[in-house]
Amino acid sequence: MDAAYFxxxxxxxxxxxxxxxxxxVPSATLGLAIGVLVGAVRGTGYPKFLVxxxxxxxxxxxxxxxxxxxxxxxxxxxxLGRPLKAFxxxxxxxxxxxxxxxxxxxxxxxxxxxxxxxxxxEYIRGAILSIKKGQFQAAKALGLTRAQTFRTIVIxxxxxxxxxxxxxxxxxxxxxxxLAMLLSAxxxxxxxxAMADYEFRYTETFFAAGLYYLFLVSVAAWIMRRLxxxxxxxxxxx
Amino acid sequence: xxxxxxxxxxxxxxxxxxxxSKLILDDVSLSLNKGELKVLIGPSGGxxxxxxxxxxxxxxxxAGEVVLEGRPASGAGRGGxxxxxxxIGMIFQDFNLFDHLxxxxxxxxxxxxxxKHSKAEALERARRELARVGLADKGxxxxxxxxxxxxxxxxxxxxxxxxxxxMLLDEPxxxxxxELIGEVLGVIAExxxxxxxxxxxxHQIGFARNLTNEIIFMEAGKIAEAxxxxxxxxxxxxxxTADFCAKLSELMGPGR
Ligand SMILES: Nc1ncnc2c1ncn2[C@@H]1O[C@H](COP(=O)(O)OP(=O)(O)OP(=O)(O)O)[C@@H](O)[C@H]1O
Ligand SMILES: [Mg+2]
Numbered sequence: 049m050d051a052a053y054f055x056x057x058x059x060x061x062x063x064x065x066x067x068x069x070x071x072x073v074p075s076a077t078l079g080l081a082i083g084v085l086v087g088a089v090r091g092t093g094y095p096k097f098l099v100x101x102x103x104x105x106x107x108x109x110x111x112x113x114x115x116x117x118x119x120x121x122x123x124x125x126x127x128l129g130r131p132l133k134a135f136x137x138x139x140x141x142x143x144x145x146x147x148x149x150x151x152x153x154x155x156x157x158x159x160x161x162x163x164x165x166x167x168x169x170e171y172i173r174g175a176i177l178s179i180k181k182g183q184f185q186a187a188k189a190l191g192l193t194r195a196q197t198f199r200t201i202v203i204x205x206x207x208x209x210x211x212x213x214x215x216x217x218x219x220x221x222x223x224x225x226x227l228a229m230l231l232s233a234x235x236x237x238x239x240x241x242a243m244a245d246y247e248f249r250y251t252e253t254f255f256a257a258g259l260y261y262l263f264l265v266s267v268a269a270w271i272m273r274r275l276x277x278x279x280x281x282x283x284x285x286x
Numbered sequence: 287x288x289x290x291x292x293x294x295x296x297x298x299x300x301x302x303x304x305x306x307s308k309l310i311l312d313d314v315s316l317s318l319n320k321g322e323l324k325v326l327i328g329p330s331g332g333x334x335x336x337x338x339x340x341x342x343x344x345x346x347x348x349a350g351e352v353v354l355e356g357r358p359a360s361g362a363g364r365g366g367x368x369x370x371x372x373x374i375g376m377i378f379q380d381f382n383l384f385d386h387l388x389x390x391x392x393x394x395x396x397x398x399x400x401x402k403h404s405k406a407e408a409l410e411r412a413r414r415e416l417a418r419v420g421l422a423d424k425g426x427x428x429x430x431x432x433x434x435x436x437x438x439x440x441x442x443x444x445x446x447x448x449x450x451x452x453m454l455l456d457e458p459x460x461x462x463x464x465e466l467i468g469e470v471l472g473v474i475a476e477x478x479x480x481x482x483x484x485x486x487x488x489h490q491i492g493f494a495r496n497l498t499n500e501i502i503f504m505e506a507g508k509i510a511e512a513x514x515x516x517x518x519x520x521x522x523x524x525x526x527t528a529d530f531c532a533k534l535s536e537l538m539g540p541g542r
Contacts, residue, residue, distance in 0.1 A: 186383070
């Protein structure tokens with residue numbers, strides 16, 4: 049071990065860590081939001097016309113490699129940009145083509161949110177399907193509207209049942225955020241790799257980077273457990 | 287106006303329902319006067335549950351209509367149906383409590399969301415209704431912490447809190463252990479004595495005999511017989527009901 053090297057390493061890793069955090073937090077939040085909405089539609093089958101497109105979205109993102117999704121969005125979308133630009137200019141439309149040219153950061157957050165959302169939606173959908181049907185009847189019998197039933201019964205129960213799965217997905221997200229290095233985003237793994245390549249010190253460098261991930265995952269797991277405990281209800285989970 | 291000339295509070299007129307390709311309810315009619323308790327009896331699959339759910343429009347009937355205090359339920363639209371349902375309480379065999387809410391909140395929820403009571407008002411009412419079914423000290427417990435009998439009493443309190451004009455009970459004691467049946471029947475008997483109008487599907491013949499003035503025997507989607515228990519249940523009557531009840535008590539032992 050070489051103290052001088054670590055002195056050099058920490059600031060670099062810290063910077064990468066911040067970018068990782070800036071990718072992970074919005075992706076986890078957006079992903080969960082997408083997952084709840086998509087899972088709700090797929091679990092309740094309502095509104096009906098959205099079920100099919102959303103099923104296709106989920107199979108696409110669950111069925112293809114995440115690395116490919118990143119590459120397609122980052123390198124592939126610009127191919128659409130040129131014709132879209134011509135089209136927008138010709139038809140006096142706003143500058144929609146700019147959405148096709150994403151920064152590595154924006155592309156990563158977009159893809160991670162969508163991918164994470166697809167997985168979350170599976171947990172939410174399963175949780176909704178496991179809600180005892182009689183409760184819907186009871187809600188109807190009491191005169192609750194469909195929307196009220198959804199807000200006051202479906203969502204609180206589904207979230208509790210889906211929580212362990214969703215927590216797991218967030219832990220995965222923390223780790224697969226490292227794939228942003230494919231788009232040369234300067235996040236934790238990519239700065240670690242750059243350092244290691246430059247100094248030819250792989251073991252120490254990746255060991256140190258690993259500690260950051262371990263720290264992040266532990267914090268996330270701790271928060272999830274706290275929330276789970278706080279919202280625990282006899283008869284749910286465990 | 288004398289009780290006899292009062293119009294019935296609930297009229298079910300010529301209801302039919304086909305599910306799948308099977309005719310489940312075949313032109314069923316009945317009526318309930320204020321304060322009356324009528325009992326639905328009949329073999330499994332006879333259509334009792336379907337009838338109760340059609341009356342409540344949980345399953346809209348294909349033909350016929352339900353009239354509550356002179357107002358027909360059909361053609362009310364979705365909003366009207368929500369209002370109609372509030373006036374009829376429904377008790378299910380499996381209680382159907384909301385698993386994530388305490389007993390108190392199970393009762394208070396619809397008061398807040400449907401009747402728009404304040405939280406304090408709703409909880410206050412919920413506690414009163416729970417006390418009425420003998421669960422004053424169980425308000426903070428979740429369904430998973432209650433016995434079957436207690437769950438069913440919470441569900442009765444939940445229905446009562448909405449001030450229903452009529453209560454429909456679908457085998458409220460069938461999912462209960464024998465030693466818990468009494469506490470629920472006790473609450474129902476008390477309700478009946480206090481003047482609640484009720485239609486109840488049950489296999490509790492002894493209970494039915496003592497509290498009802500009319501037994502309705504349903505079979506294959508039709509009302510096969512109806513009449514006072516004394517007439518239908520007397521051993522020599524030769525009625526379908528007496529026959530069915532004899533089989534029931536053979537199966538389950540006397541006194542049930
Ligand atoms: N959704 C449905 N689709 C098709 N058939 C159905 C449906 N729901 C109920 N049935 C059928 O309707 C018939 C009547 O059922 P119902 O539950 O009303 O009978 P029941 O008298 O309440 O019987 P039990 O004493 O077992 O509760 C049964 O033959 C049942 O199989
Ligand atoms: Mg039934």
